[in-house]
Amino acid sequence: MRKIRLNLGQRSYEILIGRHAIDQLGKYLKKLDLGTDAYILTNKLIKAKYGSQISQALLKSGFNCYFKLVADSEKSKSIACVGGVINDIARRDFKKRIFIIAFGGGVIGDLAGFVASVYKRGIPYIQVPTTLLAQVDSSIGGKTGVDLCAGKNLVGAFYQPKLVLSDTAFLKSLSTRQLKAGLAEVIKYALIADKNLFNLLLKKRADILKYDPSVLEKLVYACSLIKSGLVSRDEKEALDKRTLLNFGHTLGHAIEAAGGFSKYNHGEAISLGMLAAIEISKNLELLKVADAQAARSLIKFYGLPEKIGKLSLAKIISAHFHDKKFKGNKNKFVLLVSLGKAKVVTNVGSEFIRGALKSIS
Ligand SMILES: NC(=O)c1ccc[n+]([C@@H]2O[C@H](COP(=O)([O-])OP(=O)(O)OC[C@H]3O[C@@H](n4cnc5c(N)ncnc54)[C@H](O)[C@@H]3O)[C@@H](O)[C@H]2O)c1
Ligand SMILES: [Zn+2]
Missing domain, CATH: 1.20.1090.10 (Dehydroquinate synthase-like - alpha domain)
Incomplete structure (x- = not known):
């Protein structure tokens, strides 16, 4: 497995990249001590394909897990959806040891990160991206948010995850x-x-x-390295460094x-x-x-x-x-x-x- 550290002082975190990296999720989460109850935000398609892999990885390390499904569409990046998810989290947060796992593409990642940033003024979340776009780009750097009728990504926050785990084996089922x-x-x-x-x-x-896993892993690693370097030098896009990604x-x-x-x-x-x-x-x-x-x-x-x-x-x-x-x-x-x-x-x-x-x- 390849590892990158995104340096941002107290908000630093690791990006883990590799085929079947998901098997190590529990081990890394235990070290991070984010909580005991994993709230996995995903959609029906991803849960059907890979849900058992992520739940097994968590259960074997003693975490409780709960899946929350949202619609498989950009429409899930909406204020209405944020409201629904937050109310659901609040109902399940009785032990006060809940953290969020964004398990999906960029839509799920942006939504989950935003919810994590506002619920109780911020609870921990991690990114487990499942599309190539999310592995090379949206899961890294803490830009979270949802859309308004007036435009995309108009409501959001900079809120860094505690870990990004990119399992390149998930990419084989992408269209x-x-x-x-x-x-x-x-x-x-x-x-x-x-x-x-x-x-x-x-x-x-x-x-x-042809979805060659070793080359895809190289691509995800190279891009994650570039993005983490730019984000660590210019987290909030104030210096025109992060802007280059535009x-x-x-x-x-x-x-x-x-x-x-x-x-x-x-x-x-x-x-x-x-x-x-x-x-x-x-x-x-x-x-x-x-x-x-x-x-x-x-x-x-x-x-x-x-x-x-x-x-x-x-x-x-x-x-x-x-x-x-x-x-x-x-x-x-x-x-x-x-x-x-x-x-x-x-x-x-x-x-x-x-x-x-x-x-x-
Ligand atoms: N936060 C950021 O920095 C940032 C950067 C770039 C893009 N984005 C956002 O990311 C979103 C787009 O992300 P996306 O392209 O991942 O789209 P997406 O999240 O809609 O995923 C695309 C499709 O792939 C499916 N899918 C996901 N994983 C799969 C898998 N392993 N196998 C088969 N199907 C799978 C999803 O269910 C969905 O139907 C946009 O909302 C965009 O604004 C955010
Ligand atoms: Zn883009």
């Missing part, structure tokens, strides 16, 4: 579309921070698309919103956002033409979307004005300067944005 959504984020890490990861993605495509997300979020959150999933929208950001980087002469071509080719190589199809440019541009990172009327983009290196640029001219969107129309 190809879900695997690729996670790979879009992996490509993001490669482009902004890791030329070796870029080369690995080029070399091992066939193995990755590469492809400024226009990606706008594309996701313009598609009504159904045409493209997050990873697909981010791929299109990365293609647009690469075009802007090239047109602003930050990135060499050949590097722009190589970056684009990697995204295409994994069969991620290349064109926005029938989505209206006006709708995307209007959605991008709602970006949380906008300060006043200044936009904020993460742009590439070479393969494996990125920087934050504010106030990118609208002609560059329009041109980039046209290049993927």
